[in-house]
Amino acid sequence: MMKRRHGAGHSVRKKRGxxxxxxARSKRTGRRRAAxxxxxxxxxxxxxxxxSVQNEEQTIVRVLQELRKLPLRDIIAxxxxxxxxxxxxxxEMPGVTIVHMPEPxxxxxxxxxxxxxxxxxxxxxxxxxxxxxASDLMPFLTAVSKGADVALNDISPYxxxxxxxxxxxxxxxxxxxxxxxxxxxxxxxxxxxxxxSRKALDTIGAGRLAVPPAAQAAAILAGLNVTxxxxxxxxKRNRVRSTNTGKGNDVARLIMGDxxxxxxxxxxxxxxxxxxxxxxRRRHAAGGDxxxxxx
Numbered sequence: 001m002m003k004r005r006h007g008a009g010h011s012v013r014k015k016r017g018x019x020x021x022x023x024a025r026s027k028r029t030g031r032r033r034a035a036x037x038x039x040x041x042x043x044x045x046x047x048x049x050x051x052s053v054q055n056e057e058q059t060i061v062r063v064l065q066e067l068r069k070l071p072l073r074d075i076i077a078x079x080x081x082x083x084x085x086x087x088x089x090x091x092e093m094p095g096v097t098i099v100h101m102p103e104p105x106x107x108x109x110x111x112x113x114x115x116x117x118x119x120x121x122x123x124x125x126x127x128x129x130x131x132x133x134a135s136d137l138m139p140f141l142t143a144v145s146k147g148a149d150v151a152l153n154d155i156s157p158y159x160x161x162x163x164x165x166x167x168x169x170x171x172x173x174x175x176x177x178x179x180x181x182x183x184x185x186x187x188x189x190x191x192x193x194x195x196x197s198r199k200a201l202d203t204i205g206a207g208r209l210a211v212p213p214a215a216q217a218a219a220i221l222a223g224l225n226v227t228x229x230x231x232x233x234x235x236k237r238n239r240v241r242s243t244n245t246g247k248g249n250d251v252a253r254l255i256m257g258d259x260x261x262x263x264x265x266x267x268x269x270x271x272x273x274x275x276x277x278x279x280x281r282r283r284h285a286a287g288g289d290x291x292x293x294x295x
Contacts, residue, residue, distance in 0.1 A: 039069060039070050039071050039134060039138050039141075040071065041071045041122075041141060041142075041145050042145055045121045045122060045145055046073045046120045046121050046122070047070070047071060047072050047073060047120050047121065047122040047123070047124065047141050048072055048073055048074035048075070048076065048118040048120035048122070048123050048124070049067045049070070049072050049074070049075050049076070049123070049124040049125070049126060050076050050078065050110075050111055050114030050115055050118070050123060050124070050125050050126075051063060051064070051067070051075070051076070051077045051078065051110075051114070051125075051126050051127065051128050052078050052080070052105075052108070052109075052110030052111055052114070052127055052128060053077055053078065053079040053080070053082065053086050053090065053110070053127075053128035054079070054080055054081050054082055054086070054104060054110075054128070055081075055082050055083060055084045055086060056082075056084075056086050056127075056128035056129045057084045057085040057086045057088075057089050059128060059129050059130070059131055060077070060086050060089050060090055060128045061089050061090075061092075061093065062131035063126060063127075063128055063130070063131045063132075064077070064090065064093045064096060065093075065131075066131060066132060066133055066134045066137065067124075067126070067134070067137070068093070068095060069134035070124075070134050070137060070138060070141065071141075072120075072124075073118075073120055074097060074117075074118045074120055075095060075096045075097065076096075076097045076098075076099065076114040076117055076118060077090050077096055077097070077098050077099070077114075077128070078099045078101070078105070078110035078111075078113050078114045079098060079099065079100050079101070079128075080100075080101040080102075080103065080104055080105040080109075080110055081101070081102070081103055081104025081105065082100075086128065087100055097117070099113060099114065099117065101113075106210075107251075107254060108190075108209065108210050108211065108212055109210045111125050111209045111210075111212075112206050112207050112208070112209040112210040115196075115201060115206040115209055116206040116207070119198070120198070121197065121198045122141055122144045122145065122195055122196070122197060122198070123195065123196050123198075123201060124137060124140055124141060124193060124194075124195045125192050125193060125194055125195065125196075126192050126193050127192050130192070130234060132193055132232055136193075136230070136232050137193055139151075139229055139230045140153075140193055140194065140195035140229050140230070141195060143195065143227065143229045144195045144196070144197045147225060148195075148197065148225050148226075148227045148229070149196065149197040149199055149200040149203075149219060149224035149225045149226065150189065150194065150195075150196055150197075150200055150216065150219050150224060150225070150226040150227070151194060151195045151196075151227060151228075151229040152184070152187045152188065152189065152191070152194050152226070152227065152228045152229060153187065153191045153192065153193055153194055153228075153229065153230075153231065153232050153234065154187055154228040154229060154230060154231045155186065155187060155191055155231065155233075155234065155235060156185050156186065156187065156228075156231070157231050158231070158233050158235045158236070159186060159235075165186070166252070167252065167256060168252050168255050168256060169186040170186075171255075171256050171259045171260075172185075172186040172187070172188045172190070172213075172255075172259060173185050173186040174259075175188075175213060175217065175259045175262055175263055176188075178263065178266070178274055179217055179220045179221065179266060179274065180220070180274075180275075181220055181226065184226065184228060185228075187228050188212065188213055188216060188259075189209075189212035189213065189215055189216045190212045190213060190255055190258070191234055192234065193232055194229075195229075197224075199224065200219055200224050203218075203219070203222050203224060204218040204219055204222065204224075211258050211261055211262070212258065213255075213258045213259045213261070213262035214258065214261055214262040214265050216262065217262040217263070217265055217266045218265065221266060221269055221270065
């Protein structure tokens with residue numbers, strides 16, 4: 001059965017299935033079994049996954065197959081600006097809620113749209129172009145179930161020595177350091193997979209996910225538990241496109257701008273020095289700002 005809705009764009013919502021062949025789920029334990037493995041969440045917690053999809057017909061089925069092995073109440077695929085067979089492929093998969101928007105939403109907006117469609121306690125975010133094994137995704141759900149509000153993908157093992165980092169990795173680490181979270185290194189909500197708690201989503205708002213670094217900065221400044229979880233290599237496996245290759249490519253410039261925006265948001269909230277004091281300068285002697293600024 002399908003329900004069609006017309007609103008801001010065209011959406012297709014599929015009725016959730018009861019799990020695929022060879023899997024069993026207990027409502028009381030939130031348990032899924034697949035290939036001899038158990039994926040379990042505490043019975044009082046619900047989980048969902050959000051997938052942003054644009055022209056991913058070669059990978060979307062594998063992405064959804066892995067998600068269906070997890071104890072998820074909702075699987076929401078936001079298919080936008082697609083001109084290939086991604087929509088048809090996703091509609092063949094049972095148990096998936098599909099949001100179809102004919103026009104491209106732009107980077108990361110699909111995550112915000114999907115997050116606004118679920119009230120699950122934990123929301124996992126993945127991309128339609130990168131199949132990740134359920135065994136590598138489950139730790140993100142587990143981390144949030146144990147108290148994390150934002151569970152990030154730890155890409156540190158794949159970056160190499162600092163002097164070989166690219167500009168994007170450096171600005172990610174700089175923003176984390178400026179916000180007092182040097183331990184997060186270059187890990188950011190820009191990278192998937194990651195997972196958020198209901199507390200995080202309610203605190204920062206689903207709409208803020210459209211600019212992931214700004215959402216991460218908001219989470220840090222709100223005192224939420226932002227942590228690295230486990231490592232999934234999304235660097236070597238990232239789909240090569242004309243917009244993400246070469247120095248100063250479009251995607252790199254977008255991500256760097258996102259982190260500058262995150263810093264601007266933080267400085268509006270915490271002051272131009274982000275709380276780092278300046279007790280040394282007598283600025284008024286130079287005809288400058290006058291009193292020392294601690295904000």
